[in-house]
Amino acid sequence: MIALSKDSEALARRLAEARHLPVQDVIKQALEASARSAGVLREAFEPSRLAETTAARKASIARIVAQVKALPILDPRSPQEIMDELDEP
Incomplete structure (x- = not known):
């Protein structure tokens, strides 16, 4: 006590x-x-908080992906054209 x-x-x-x-x-x-x-205490190892923590991480990742998708395309070439140029000696 x-x-x-x-x-x-x-x-x-x-x-x-x-x-x-x-x-x-x-x-x-x-x-x-x-x-x-x-x-000292990690949320990921608390069974009662695991689902909540996982959901928060997924939401955070979804926000980042949405932000990246919204970025302008700076190189108008196709992915194949870019790869071909990287392979050139």
Whole structure:
């Protein structure tokens, strides 16, 4: 059992009330968030967060692909013409 200071306990209780959660859950969530930001806890290995993390990565990749597709074509040659030029001595 870890003893919290009165200030820490009061803050945890206020946050728990605001989130309508038990104090233990609020403290655990805060510790997990801090551990994640410190690199101690990896989201990818948390089964409850794996699907959410994967979906966020897929969405991020989809945004990047859309941005690349929107870029102007700077070389009007066909891919074959470009490859042929690379193969020339």
